[in-house]
Amino acid sequence: MSLDDWIRKEPRQFEYFHRLMGYLILSLLITVYYYTSPDTHYQLYVPIFLVLVLIITPRLSNWLLYRYNTKIKRAILFVMDMAVIAVILSAIHLNLVLTFLxxxxxxxxxxxxxxxFLVLSLAGLIGIAIFYLCNIFIFGFGEYFEQTTGELTVLGFVCLLIYFGVGSLYQRSQIQYxxxxxxxxxxxxxxxxxxANQLSRYAPVQLWQSIMKGESEAKxxxxxxxxxxxxxxIQGFTELSETLIPDDLAFLLNDYLSHMTEIAKQYEATVDKFMGDAILIFFGxxxxxxxxxxxKTCLDMAIDMRQQMKLLRERWIKMGYPALHIRMGISTGYCHVGNYGAAHRMAYTIVGRDANLAARLQSAAAVDEILISDDTYSLIKNDYLCAPKSPxxxxxxxxxxxxxxxMEKYTSRKSDYQRWFDYEYKGFHLLLNLDEVQNYEYPELIGVLEKMIVRIQKQQNMTNSQGIVKLNLADEVIEEPIDHH
Structure with a gap:
């Protein structure tokens, strides 16, 4: 195994390898110091002590990781390294060059x-204590900061460069890795x-976003x-498919569906499925x-779709295609919504009476007509102009x-479209509820109101500004002057 392969190991293994290298370097230096310096006694036993420390280090490291965490493990091993260095410094009597290295x-x-800094300070205090204990009981107090021999100086710098070089190489390799x-x-x-973006095109955008965020599960x-x-x-699309070639039919269908889907996206609608030229969309x-x-949002979307269909129809006619029209049905009610199918293949859709009702309303609608149910009308009637149809x-x-x-959304004054009138003023009281009036009753109401207007205008002509009834010319009495002669 090459050095590069070794340093690519996980950090725990390199940490032990780097410590092993450092202890071997210290053993080499202490051995050379023992044979090149006078007044040495027990320095030759220090490498044996380092070997024992290396033997117990892996088990100690694993035990610390098991009981604590990496940060505490590194702190304790650093304290152990400081203790080892204190023993070495005591053995070499603070040799000048080796101490700085x-x-x-x-x-x-x-x-x-x-x-x-706290761990460093604690380790420093422990190291100082061990240093003096080793001086007292093992190595004695000798001459400190002695000049280092040339051989030991060169060897010390070479070992330091090797130690730093391997560490730097590992760091650079880890960064690159x-x-x-x-x-x-x-x-x-x-x-x-x-x-995911490609697959999301086969499912409602709200659904896959919810799954990607972890808010829902595919079950x-x-x-x-x-x-x-x-x-x-599209009205008459089935008949049209029998007269157009497949390429033209596919162009019309994709052009229509892409524009309608983009509008649905703008209103944050959930596009359930495409069934040929039919589109099933729901809100909630x-x-x-x-x-x-x-x-209300659904109706805004439907009105925009109807307007967009006009633009598409004009463009298609200029391209030589027949005029196509859209039919729309909207219903509001309780449905079951969720994932249906099998564990390996499911569909996100709705099931319920009102889903069928929306489809039936669409089939009953006229061209370019938006037909809604009574429940939907009760929710939107204050903001949209709607015409009642026969049951x-x-x-x-x-x-x-x-x-x-x-018909359309109220865009002018709301009073222009209001369906309830209750007006009372000094002998005049008008109570009108257009929700209770049928289409065939409008002429009768208009006739009654016109008679009222004529009567009020006649009364206005019969009175002056003070409300006093005017007299006709025949009703006036002309007094002739009295002749006193």
Missing amino acids: TIFVILYTTISNKIS ISNRKSYYYEQMNRYMEF IEYKRKKMTIFFSD DPISQGVEQDA IRLKGIQHLVNTWQV
Whole structure:
């Protein structure tokens, strides 16, 4: 195994390797010091002590990791290293060059292991205590800061360069390795995000965003909520498909669906599915602004779609295609929404009566008409101009269904479109509820109001500004002057 392979090991293994190298260097230096310096006694036993420390270090490191964490483990091992260095400094009697080299090693270890000042201070106190204990009981007090021999000086600097060089090489290699891994994970993340974006086109955008954020899971489950459902298709598209070639048909369909889907996205609608030229959209899950606001947002979307269809129709006619029109149905009610299917293949959709009702309303709507249910109308009637239609019978629904045709959204004064009038002033009281009036009753109401206007105008002509009845010329009495002659 090469040195480069060794240093690519995990940090724990290199940490032990670097400590092993440092202890071997100290053993070499203490051995050379023993044979090159006078007045030496027990220095030759120090390498044996270092070997014993190296033997117990791996088990101590594993035990510290098991009981505590990496930070505490590094702090305790640093204190142990300071104790070993104190023994070495006592053995060499603070040899001048070797002492300064040892100080450099301590600083290097402190910085590389990110040792705190508190731990450094504690380790320093323990090291000083061990230093004096070794002087008293083992090595004695000799001449301190003696000049270092040439051989020991050269060997000390060579060993220091090797120790620092291996550490720097490891740090540089780790930085490069981490940088490469970071680039790899970044590329993989972009790759998976690209895949996720591609897959998201097969599911509602709100659903996959909720899954990506961890707010929901891809499992079979559903819930009951009150929602507004939108259903639309193109009038006569089935017949058109028999006359157009597949390429032209695909162009029209994709052009239509892309524009409609973009509008639905702007209103944060959940696009359930495409069924040929039909689109099923709902509001209320997984994003909801409240039942009433969801219904209003759905109508805003439908009105924009109707306007967009006009633009598309004009463009298609200029391109030589026939005029196409849209039909839309909207219903509000309780549905079950969630994931249906099997564990390995599921669909996020809605199930319920009102989902079927929206489809039936769409099929009953006229061209370019937005037909809504009675429940939807009760939520939006104060903000949209709607025309009541005669109750109709829809397939799959037993009773007659009240429907309303959406004309437009109120854009001027609300009083211009209000459906309830209650006005009273000095003998005049008008109470009108247009929700209770049918279309065929409008002429009769207009006739009554016109008679009232004529009568009020006649009364106005009969009175003056003070409200006094005017007299006709025949009613006036002309007094002739009295002749006194």
